[in-house]
Amino acid sequence: MxxxxxxxxxxxxxxxxxxxxxxxxxxxxxxxxxxxxxxxxxxxxxxxxxxxxxxxxxxxxxxxxxxxxxxxxxxxxxxxxxxxxxxxxxxxxxxxxxxxxxxxxxxxxxxxxxxxxxxxxxxxxxxxxxxxxxxxxxxxxxxxxxxxxxxxxxxxxxxxxxxxxxxxxxxxxxxxxxxxxxxxxxxxxxxxxxxxxxxxxxxxxxxxxxxxxxxxxxxxxxxxxxxxxxxxxxxxxxxxxxxxxxxxxxxxxxxxxxxxxxxxxxxxxxxxxxxxxxxxxxxxxxxxxxxxxxxxxxxxxATWPGRFEAVSENPLVVLDGAHNIAAIDMITKTINKRFKQQHVYIIAAVLADKQPREMFAQLNRLRNTTIYATTFAGPRPVAKVEDVTEKIETIKYSENWQKALVEIVAQMSEEDMILITGSLYFVSEVRHYFLD
Missing domain, CATH: 3.40.1190.10 (Mur-like, catalytic domain)
Structure with missing residues (x-):
């Protein structure tokens, strides 16, 4: 049929x-x-x-x-x-x-x-x-x-x-x-x-x-x-x-x-x-x-959605589907080089099979950041918060990214930036919110 x-x-x-x-x-x-x-x-x-x-x-x-x-x-x-x-x-x-x-x-x-x-x-x-x-x-x-x-x-x-x-x-x-x-x-x-x-x-x-x-x-x-x-x-x-x-x-x-x-x-x-x-x-x-x-x-x-893509100018909100350690490494280099003068708020959610602990540890080495770990409805299991924050007290947890976003906007200055990163599936979900 x-x-x-x-x-x-x-x-x-x-x-x-x-x-x-x-x-x-x-x-x-x-x-x-x-x-x-x-x-x-x-x-x-x-x-x-x-x-x-x-x-x-x-x-x-x-x-x-x-x-x-x-x-x-x-x-x-x-x-x-x-x-x-x-x-x-x-x-x-x-x-x-x-x-x-x-x-x-x-x-x-x-x-x-x-x-x-x-x-x-x-x-x-x-x-x-x-x-x-x-x-x-x-x-x-x-x-x-x-x-x-x-x-x-x-x-x-x-x-x-x-x-x-x-x-x-x-x-x-x-x-x-x-x-x-x-x-x-x-x-x-x-x-x-x-x-x-x-x-x-x-x-x-x-x-x-x-x-x-x-x-x-x-x-x-x-x-x-x-x-x-x-x-x-x-x-x-x-x-x-x-x-x-x-x-x-x-x-x-x-x-x-x-x-x-x-x-x-x-x-x-x-x-x-x-x-x-x-x-x-x-x-x-x-x-x-x-x-x-x-x-x-x-x-x-050439454009490519979800790759260090600015989806809002005021405040500056950037999406990047950095879904493995090598991609996170590139993000940290870009932030250290291009955004070291401002504070960067990071909201990240990662699939459980993608070395999440190492990825968050890498992000946590950045000096000018506040990091929120969160979850989303992924196609495969999403890394639990205890998987990524057990030994990294400086990482905050938010039960969903919208709540983290509200919290960040309330405290950030005009020069600051929000980076939303991790799984491409997560970035896709967030992108719909900003651009639909």
Whole structure:
């Protein structure tokens, strides 16, 4: 029976199992085969990394659109609405199109559920979303699609891509330990799984032990590797701006100074450099003529919700989905550098499987802050307050973020800032409050 409306289609997607016991791409490959392999005719850029994937995709999208291309993007999780995960030229997939595609794949999913019932059953939630994306981009004939990995790389459902124009690995840090392992080498092994035979690879600031894994995989796959501070370079420019970052860049035969982003944060300088390098790799393949003006416009246009995003000016309220230790480390660097003259009130909520104690300890090292731990209705267990405040007496607790916000506004001065951070799911909930 076909679904009549958007809510039914979304319920069908979210009602699927999220993980299987045994990681495999066999089920995803069969799924796409039954759908006519919609991914096979697409030109694709594949992006993985512990942090920075979303912003890198945003920079790449703008750079490609400035070439007059029809650009598909696939990202996760969503901040505002499910549809934002699948976009063409920054336009979310329409509700009616999503319903149409879900109805199209539903019989195939039912068939797989039946045929694979003795093993682990049919497609997972993420496999279904990935298939919907490939179908949509194929039907709409996008020129290039920029595909963000969900988790890891090797067994991620997006890793059915056979010959990407370029593979991108933004960062390697500790995250998703249950799925990816506890060591940087193990995590890098999963990320390096997106490296394909003869396809170029761009990597960001990768720790040496993780980089060795990536180098080994690249050599094995005859994949040309472009490494930060070896093949391309960036440095912070001296130009002062009120919001955002500025870099001087050189690499891959291209040089540009005073390149300005609208995205704030230490990590955004690196994300912009990684994205520009990946874009230049594609441009060289395609023999495009690249001008400074288009690059400046694209990098400045890029926006990404929930990443050091100012959602209120008076008082200044910033949202940042810093959902692991590496991201929290970048936040502390940004605050120490750009906001050390004012007091920063932090409201944070973290999922229990994300090393919450270490994350709060990191925030607590900042001198000019008052920190509130809180909770929210997360998709997985949220860190209990005793998990993060037992040995850190200076951290306050609020049963919900709204109460903390009221308390902070009553005591803050005009120069002070409120930073709301932690899980992207938490940031999404707060963002609705400020921008709906």
């Amino acid at each position: 076909a679904f009549d409306d958007y809510e039914q289609a979304i319920s069908f997607i979210h009602g699927r199992t999220k993980f299987k016991k045994i990681p495999t791409l066999a089920r995803m490959k069969l799924f796409l085969e039954l759908l006519g392999n919609p991914e096979s005719a697409l030109e694709l850029i594949h992006v993985t990394g512990t942090n920075g994937k979303g912003s890198t995709v945003a920079f790449l999208r703008e750079l490609l659109q400035e070439q007059g291309l029809k650009v598909g993007t696939f990202t996760s999780p969503f901040i505002v609405k499910f549809n934002e995960r699948i976009q063409i030229n920054k336009q979310m997939i329409p509700d009616d199109k999503l319903v149409e595609l879900v109805n199209y794949i539903k019989p195939v999913v039912a068939q797989m559920d039946h045929d694979l019932s003795e093993t682990e059953g049919g497609p997972t939630e993420f496999e279904i979303v990935t298939a919907l994306m490939f179908l949509y981009f194929s039907q709409e004939k996008v020129d290039i699609a920029v595909i963000e990995v969900g988790i890891g790389g090797t067994f991620d459902s997006t890793n059915v891509i056979k010959k990407p124009l370029v593979s991108v690995i933004t960062t390697v840090a500790h995250d998703h330990a249950k799925l990816l392992g506890n060591s940087l080498k193990q995590i890098a092994g999963h990320k390096a799984g997106i490296i394909k035979e003869g396809c170029p690879v761009v990597v960001g600031n990768i720790p040496e032990e993780a980089l060795e894994v990536i180098k080994t995989r690249s050599a094995k796959k005859n994949a040309r590797l472009f490494i930060l501070n070896e093949d391309y370079f960036f440095k912070e420019a001296q130009k002062k701006i009120s919001w955002g970052e500025v870099i001087d860049y050189k690499g891959l035969g291209f040089k540009i100074d005073g390149l300005q982003t609208s995205l704030m944060g230490e990590f955004q300088r690196e994300n912009a450099a990684v994205a520009l390098s990946a874009f230049l790799v594609v441009a060289l393949q395609k023999k495009w003529q690249i001008g400074n003006k288009e690059v400046r416009l694209a990098i400045k246009k």
